[in-house]
Amino acid sequence: MRAHPVSLFGMSRPATLRAESFRIVGFDPGLNVTGYGVVECSGGSVRLVEAGTVRSRGELLEARLLSIHAGVREVLAAFTPAAMAIEQVFSHAKFPKTAILMGHARGVICLAAAEAGIAVQHYLPNRVKSTLTGSGHAGKEQVQRAVQRELGLASRPEPADAADALAVALTDYHIRLRTAAPATRIDVLRSSRP
Secondary structure, eight states, rough: OEEEEGGGOOOOSSSSOTTEEEEEEEEOSSSSSEEEEEEEEEETTEEEEEEEEEEOOOSSSSHHHHHHHHHHHHHHHHHHEEEEEEEEOOTTTTTTHHHHHHHHHHHHHHHHHHHHHHHHEEEEEEHHHHHSOTTTOOHHHHHHHHHHHHHTTOOSSSHHHHHHHHHHHHHHHIIIIEEEEEEEEHHHHHHOOO
């Protein structure tokens, strides 16, 4: 299995989903390590289902991308989320190659979502930070503490890739779903299949 759940959270997958609940999966794309975080939303509250990482294998770019794609598909099949949220690429003038490589990882994650018929929401890193911490320039530790608080975790989520993915999922919950009427939530989240 390419997806590696983070055991620190100590949360197990529920045996059945209540009809009024649904899941959001967040991804923090990376060419070496991609973080994922699955949250379940129900009745105006949100809870952790699982978080972890997908680690790419291989030396060639195409082998790494295939590995990421396969790992993401495993996560989607295991948790059947209603929606996906993913961090957009932040490009820095000093590191254009990093942005290009991240774009490849984002592409195969979005491809896996399209194959599964899952709608994807894209969020800039500063939007994620400001939604959870109130500051678009918050550091990783501040984001981890915000995720810990939101999900009622005993300690800060680790590794940072999984914490960032949970932050993206929580951002989607707060921006699009928290105030939505329960009857319309699932319809808004599902993409139509041809």
